[in-house]
Amino acid sequence: MGKPVLKLVKTMQITSHQKILNTRLAPTIVRGEEAKPALPMVGLSIDEIDLNTSPVVEGPWKGEPVNRPRLPHPADWHTDQVIYFPLTDRFHDGDPSNNFAVDRSHPAGFWGGDLKGLTEKLDYIKSLGATSIWLSPVADNTQEFRIGDYHGYGHHGYWIRDHYGVEEHQGQMSDAKNLVSEAHKRGMKVILDVVLNHVGPDHPFIEDPSKRDWFHHEGGIVDWNDPRQVERGDLGGLPDLAQDNPEAYKYLVDNTLWWIKETGVDGIRLDAVKHIGKDFWRKFVPEVKEKSGKDDLFVMGEVFHGDPRVVADYQRNGVDFLFDLPLYYTMRETLGQGQSFRKLGQRLAEDHLYQDTSGLVTVIDNHDLPRFLSTAKNSFPGEGEKRLKQAMTFQMTVRGVPSVYYGTEAGFSGGHDPHNREMMEFDRNPDLKSHMQKVTYIRNNSPAFQHGQQREIWQDDQVYAFSRATEDEEALAVFHNGYQPTQRDIPMLGDSKFHEGQVLVDALSGREFKVEHGKLKVSLEPLTPVVLLPKGHSALKQA
Numbered sequence: 001m002g003k004p005v006l007k008l009v010k011t012m013q014i015t016s017h018q019k020i021l022n023t024r025l026a027p028t029i030v031r032g033e034e035a036k037p038a039l040p041m042v043g044l045s046i047d048e049i050d051l052n053t054s055p056v057v058e059g060p061w062k063g064e065p066v067n068r069p070r071l072p073h074p075a076d077w078h079t080d081q082v083i084y085f086p087l088t089d090r091f092h093d094g095d096p097s098n099n100f101a102v103d104r105s106h107p108a109g110f111w112g113g114d115l116k117g118l119t120e121k122l123d124y125i126k127s128l129g130a131t132s133i134w135l136s137p138v139a140d141n142t143q144e145f146r147i148g149d150y151h152g153y154g155h156h157g158y159w160i161r162d163h164y165g166v167e168e169h170q171g172q173m174s175d176a177k178n179l180v181s182e183a184h185k186r187g188m189k190v191i192l193d194v195v196l197n198h199v200g201p202d203h204p205f206i207e208d209p210s211k212r213d214w215f216h217h218e219g220g221i222v223d224w225n226d227p228r229q230v231e232r233g234d235l236g237g238l239p240d241l242a243q244d245n246p247e248a249y250k251y252l253v254d255n256t257l258w259w260i261k262e263t264g265v266d267g268i269r270l271d272a273v274k275h276i277g278k279d280f281w282r283k284f285v286p287e288v289k290e291k292s293g294k295d296d297l298f299v300m301g302e303v304f305h306g307d308p309r310v311v312a313d314y315q316r317n318g319v320d321f322l323f324d325l326p327l328y329y330t331m332r333e334t335l336g337q338g339q340s341f342r343k344l345g346q347r348l349a350e351d352h353l354y355q356d357t358s359g360l361v362t363v364i365d366n367h368d369l370p371r372f373l374s375t376a377k378n379s380f381p382g383e384g385e386k387r388l389k390q391a392m393t394f395q396m397t398v399r400g401v402p403s404v405y406y407g408t409e410a411g412f413s414g415g416h417d418p419h420n421r422e423m424m425e426f427d428r429n430p431d432l433k434s435h436m437q438k439v440t441y442i443r444n445n446s447p448a449f450q451h452g453q454q455r456e457i458w459q460d461d462q463v464y465a466f467s468r469a470t471e472d473e474e475a476l477a478v479f480h481n482g483y484q485p486t487q488r489d490i491p492m493l494g495d496s497k498f499h500e501g502q503v504l505v506d507a508l509s510g511r512e513f514k515v516e517h518g519k520l521k522v523s524l525e526p527l528t529p530v531v532l533l534p535k536g537h538s539a540l541k542q543a
C-alpha cells in the first residue's frame with residue numbers, strides 16, 4: 001500500500017508488549033518444535049510500533065543454529081533469486097505518448113515511467129545482478145487527484161478502478177507481455193504485484209447495487225489492535241473487499257489467473273496481506289497455483305509488521321515468501337544507526353519462529369519505507385553511504401531472498417512516501433552501483449550465501465558474524481559497526497568445513513586470512529564488512 005506517513009506512537013504499549021514477549025513467549029519455546037504464539041497474531045500494526053524500539057524476543061537460543069534446515073519449496077529457483085523492484089511510474093519513460101497530465105513537480109503525481117521504459121532498462125537491471133523483477137501493479141488505476149489519508153494520484157498502482165484494464169500511463173497489455181517475454185529472454189523472472197484487499201476510490205463496483213455485498217462496509221480502521229477492524233475495515237479509506245463473499249472471492253481468483261495467463265509472469269506479490277483473513281490465504285494461494293498450471297508460482301506477501309511471530313503465522317497459512325520487516329527495522333537501527341549488534345543477534349535468534357527462513361524476503365528500502373540513507377547516522381561525510389554499503393553486503397549474505405528497491409544503488413535519500421519514490425537516475429552513484437554489483441556477484445556465485453544454513457559465530461556490541469553452509473561449502477560474513485580498526489579471534493564451528501591452515505579471502509578487499517588453532521583472526525576496518533570464501537572460490541573472481 002502507498003502510505004504517506006507512518007504514525008509514530010509512544011512506546012508505552014510496546015514496553016508492556018515487549019514484557020509480555022519476554023515473560024510469556026520465551027519459556028514456551030522448545031527448539032525443534034513449532035513456536036506457540038503467546039499473543040493474538042493479528043492486530044498490532046507497524047503503525048503502533050515505535051520504530052526505534054521494535055520488539056526483540058529474548059531467548060535461550062544464543063549460539064544455537066538460527067535456521068532450521070530449509071523445507072522443500074516447489075522450485076529451487078525460488079530461494080536463489082535477487083529481486084529488483086522498480087516502481088514503474090518512477091523508473092524510465094519509454095513512451096512520451098502516454099504521459100497524460102504527467103507532472104513531476106507533484107510528489108504524488110504521475111511522472112511518466114512506463115512498461116516500455118522498464119523493458120528498455122532490463123539490461124541495466126540484469127547488470128546489477130538481479131534475477132527477478134517485482135513489477136508494481138499494472139491494472140488501471142484512478143487518475144483523479146485524491147485527497148484525504150492517501151492523497152495524490154494512483155501513480156503507484158494500488159488504487160485499481162478496472163481489474164481487466166492496463167493503466168494508461170503504463171501502456172498496453174502488449175507492452176506488459178513484451179516486458180515479461182524480454183525478461184525471460186534474459187533469464188529473468190517477473191513477479192506481478194496484485195491488490196486483493198481493496199479497490200480504488202472510483203471503482204465502478206462501489207456504486208453497483210448488485211455488488212453491494214462485495215464490500216465490508218465497516219468504516220475505516222481506527223483501532224489497529226482490533227483484528228476485525230484490521231481485516232475488514234477500510235485501509236486508508238479505500239473500500240474494503242469482502243473476500244468472504246463467494247462471488248467476490250471467485251472474481252479475485254479469476255482476475256489473478258487472468259493476469260498470470262495474459263502476461264506470463266512467474267509469480268505474484270500480494271499487497272496488504274494482514275488486512276485479509278488467513279482463511280482466505282489458505283484457500284487462495286493453492287487454488288491460484290493449481291489453476292494457473294504453475295505449481296512453482298513464486299508467491300510473496302506483504303505483512304507490514306515488526307513482530308516475527310505475526311509475520312511467521314502467515315507463512316504457516318500458505319504465503320510461501322514474506323517480507324522480513326522485523327529484520328528490516330533491526331538492520332536500520334544497528335547497521336544504519338549504530339545501535340549495538342547484539343540487537344541484530346537477538347533478532348536473528350528469533351529465526352526459529354519461522355517455518356522456513358529461506359522464505360523471507362529481506363529489504364533495505366521499499367516504496368513504503370523512508371530510504372535507508374534518510375535514516376542512517378551520518379556524523380561525518382560519507383558515513384551514511386559506508387553504512388549503506390555494509391547493509392547491502394549484509395542483505396546479500398544473510399538468509400532469505402534479497403529484494404532491492406530501485407535507486408538504493410543510486411544513493412537516493414528521500415524520506416517517507418512519496419519522497420522515497422524519486423525518478424530513477426541510472427548513473428547517479430557509480431560507487432554504490434559498483435558495490436551492488438560486487439555483492440550480488442558474490443551471492444549469485446555462492447550456493448552457501450544463496451541458501452546455506454546460517455549460524456552465528458560471533459556477537460558483541462560492534463562485531464557480528466555468521467557462517468552459511470550447504471553440504472558442499474561454507475562461507476563467512478563479518479560485520480563491523482565501530483569507528484576504529486579492530487580485530488577478533490573468531491572460533492570456527494565444530495563442524496566447520498574449513499580445515500586447519502585454510503586460507504579464506506575477503507571477497508570485497510582481496511585480503512587473506514588463515515584458520516589457525518581452530519580460529520580465524522580477522523582484522524576489521526571502520527564500518528566495513530568482510531566476506532570470506534575459501535581461496536580459489538569462483539565468487540572471488542571480482543575481488
Ligand SMILES: [Ca+2]
Nearest residue numbers: 095096112114
Ligand atoms: Ca510515459
Ligand SMILES: [Ca+2]
Nearest residue numbers: 140141143168
Ligand atoms: Ca488510469
Ligand SMILES: [Ca+2]
Nearest residue numbers: 231232240275
Ligand atoms: Ca480487508
